[in-house]
Amino acid sequence: MKTPRPNPLAPVGIGFTKRLLHTRRVLSALRHWSPSEDTWDAQHDPLVSVILITYNHGRYVAKALDSILSQTGHFKIEINVIDDDSTDDTQKIVEDYAQRFPGVVNCYFNTVNVGHQATQLNTYRGFQTLRGRYFALLEGDDYWTFPGKLATQVRFLDENPGFVACSHKTLKFFDDGSRPPEHFLPLEGFRKNVATLQDLISLNAVYHISSTLYRNVFRENPPLCLADPSSCEVTIQMVYGCFGSFYCFDQYWSAYRVHEHGVFSSRSRENIWLFHLRGFRRFALYLGPGNWAGFLLAIRGFTRHVLASAKSKEEPLLQRKTYLTFLAHFVVATLLTPVVGLLEWLAMSFSPAGRARVANKLRVIGRRAYDRMAVSASPALRLRYLDWERRHPRAARLRALIKSSSTVKESAYIMNETDQSKSFQIETTANNSQLQARERLVHLFEESPIPLQEKLFNIGMYTRSSVLVKYLVLNDIYQRIKNLPGHLMEFGTWWGQNLVLLENLRAIHEPFNKQRVIVGFDTFDGYTALSDKDKPSDVWAENSYNTGVNYVSHLRDLLATHEASNALGHITGRHQLIPGDVSETAKRYFIDNPSTLVAMAYFDMALYQPTKDALLAIRPHLVSGSVLLFDELTWPESPGEAIAFKEVFARDEVTIEKCSLYPSKAIVTIR
Numbered sequence: 001m002k003t004p005r006p007n008p009l010a011p012v013g014i015g016f017t018k019r020l021l022h023t024r025r026v027l028s029a030l031r032h033w034s035p036s037e038d039t040w041d042a043q044h045d046p047l048v049s050v051i052l053i054t055y056n057h058g059r060y061v062a063k064a065l066d067s068i069l070s071q072t073g074h075f076k077i078e079i080n081v082i083d084d085d086s087t088d089d090t091q092k093i094v095e096d097y098a099q100r101f102p103g104v105v106n107c108y109f110n111t112v113n114v115g116h117q118a119t120q121l122n123t124y125r126g127f128q129t130l131r132g133r134y135f136a137l138l139e140g141d142d143y144w145t146f147p148g149k150l151a152t153q154v155r156f157l158d159e160n161p162g163f164v165a166c167s168h169k170t171l172k173f174f175d176d177g178s179r180p181p182e183h184f185l186p187l188e189g190f191r192k193n194v195a196t197l198q199d200l201i202s203l204n205a206v207y208h209i210s211s212t213l214y215r216n217v218f219r220e221n222p223p224l225c226l227a228d229p230s231s232c233e234v235t236i237q238m239v240y241g242c243f244g245s246f247y248c249f250d251q252y253w254s255a256y257r258v259h260e261h262g263v264f265s266s267r268s269r270e271n272i273w274l275f276h277l278r279g280f281r282r283f284a285l286y287l288g289p290g291n292w293a294g295f296l297l298a299i300r301g302f303t304r305h306v307l308a309s310a311k312s313k314e315e316p317l318l319q320r321k322t323y324l325t326f327l328a329h330f331v332v333a334t335l336l337t338p339v340v341g342l343l344e345w346l347a348m349s350f351s352p353a354g355r356a357r358v359a360n361k362l363r364v365i366g367r368r369a370y371d372r373m374a375v376s377a378s379p380a381l382r383l384r385y386l387d388w389e390r391r392h393p394r395a396a397r398l399r400a401l402i403k404s405s406s407t408v409k410e411s412a413y414i415m416n417e418t419d420q421s422k423s424f425q426i427e428t429t430a431n432n433s434q435l436q437a438r439e440r441l442v443h444l445f446e447e448s449p450i451p452l453q454e455k456l457f458n459i460g461m462y463t464r465s466s467v468l469v470k471y472l473v474l475n476d477i478y479q480r481i482k483n484l485p486g487h488l489m490e491f492g493t494w495w496g497q498n499l500v501l502l503e504n505l506r507a508i509h510e511p512f513n514k515q516r517v518i519v520g521f522d523t524f525d526g527y528t529a530l531s532d533k534d535k536p537s538d539v540w541a542e543n544s545y546n547t548g549v550n551y552v553s554h555l556r557d558l559l560a561t562h563e564a565s566n567a568l569g570h571i572t573g574r575h576q577l578i579p580g581d582v583s584e585t586a587k588r589y590f591i592d593n594p595s596t597l598v599a600m601a602y603f604d605m606a607l608y609q610p611t612k613d614a615l616l617a618i619r620p621h622l623v624s625g626s627v628l629l630f631d632e633l634t635w636p637e638s639p640g641e642a643i644a645f646k647e648v649f650a651r652d653e654v655t656i657e658k659c660s661l662y663p664s665k666a667i668v669t670i671r
């Protein structure tokens, strides 16, 4: 590794205007930044830099350092300890670590204390030292609780260039033992699994400082807004949110220690609320006019929440001056939101991209209005309208445009603008007249006079027998494994219908079993390459079945929504989606989760190599009586699956039967 970055100084005495100008310059220079412009030097630089912020953390810092040093993963890290002139033995302890871990633990010690509002100047000093492709932050009194944390986050960011950071849950615990540990932040509503910039601004997503791994977007030139006295993890996340989305894992992998000397934990609720209000104002300016409508909405929501909770019995009353400050912000934000929103739209429509966004937004609004009308209009009125439309093709064209717009645009985005229909056709043994009937069914589905919600409720009306049979097969398998412990897995999920079915079968057959985890593996980029044990296929090729990596967040959302609407819907997070080539992800999954038991696995990739690698990985975890469902075991056109199966399992280890409802599928039971 190269030597650490030269010791930078904390940016003391820099005023707001200078910070604002610098920030606007940096952000606008990086306007078109993407991970492909990453200038990380793989040969010399660590992959991950950790900034450890300390001040009088002598009692805790060894635990923080140990939790970083015990991280697993085959990559180099650096730990840059930024100490704000501690008066206890913090520096001595850190120096001892630096001697024992030369080149890994680096000391950046202030000779005078610069900490003011909290630790922003110190943190900024840390931002200036980063060499890694990714970086994480930790305060000297907190620590990480899972040795695989960094490795999992690194893998996620490696595989998902659309995301700029990823987080996880944090447990807040009370150093004096006065209260049992609890989830960091009182509301789960603060923690969206996938968060856009607007979510971060409107506090739909707030992740504890110890939880997030970021891409090192700014390298040696971090914007000076990060040294603002009202900066904290919330605003740091907003700044990085300008460069991509955030993902949040559902596990608790870090601990936030509440103690009487903690910078934040020792402050009053009122003080923290005022701090955030100032943060909103300042960061609205730092991030620029394009985000003002979002900030106004956020200020409106935040002030309303504070005013309401100050009235509730649990929260302390606000001082009169503070109350008026919040009230004034609420009124001004409410008045300005529509005006600024409109101005933003107008400004946007000056550029072609902006015009397209406005047009799309209008179409989405049109589509929503259309759906709403379709739901509320009587069937007789709808039929009369359709009849009229037949005589007025222009009206029909307009309706078709409105109807198709939002969904077409969204799915094009989801699919990374790849045209799915060109890249593959769904495998079928149907003849021409059957295919024509299918097309007619699609047409009837599209043109159905049934309102959208009722159509969804009656979806069986458009379900073909060859699709229905898949539900029945899975139901049969579910009943077989119902009394076994273990996860349910699918290798090759595509859009994820089986995962959703499994969630709903779980809710039907064992509504109170919240131990049942459902795991889906897929590249989400479509098929990987064939090996010499596979046969080229007419129905799929490399990259066919590509859903686009952005689809993963939609599927996560969908699964969580089904879960929330089922029994015990408040206990969530029983699904895992593992994007990537199964040849790597399956092995890694079981290394990271060695205690996993598996009750059922569905294999539907047809290829030799990933099927074999998944079988090898899963084999030690299969419980006796567990079931493997194979889609192509008996298909001579896709021999890879059967070859892999025969190479992994001996005849006396399993029983094999033909699936009675769906003859080409095979059911394997582990003895």
Ligand SMILES: C[S@@+](CC[C@H](N)C(=O)[O-])C[C@H]1O[C@@H](n2cnc3c(N)ncnc32)[C@H](O)[C@@H]1O
Binding pocket: 491, 492, 493, 494, 495, 496, 497, 498, 521, 522, 523, 524, 525, 526, 527, 528, 544, 545, 546, 580, 581, 582, 583, 604, 605, 607, 610
């Ligand atoms: C036929 S589709 C699965 C259909 C799905 N089981 C269903 O019933 O709806 C096959 C899937 O395997 C995935 N796949 C192929 N090779 C893979 C690999 N090496 N790793 C992960 N997924 C792979 C493809 O992306 C595709 O989504």
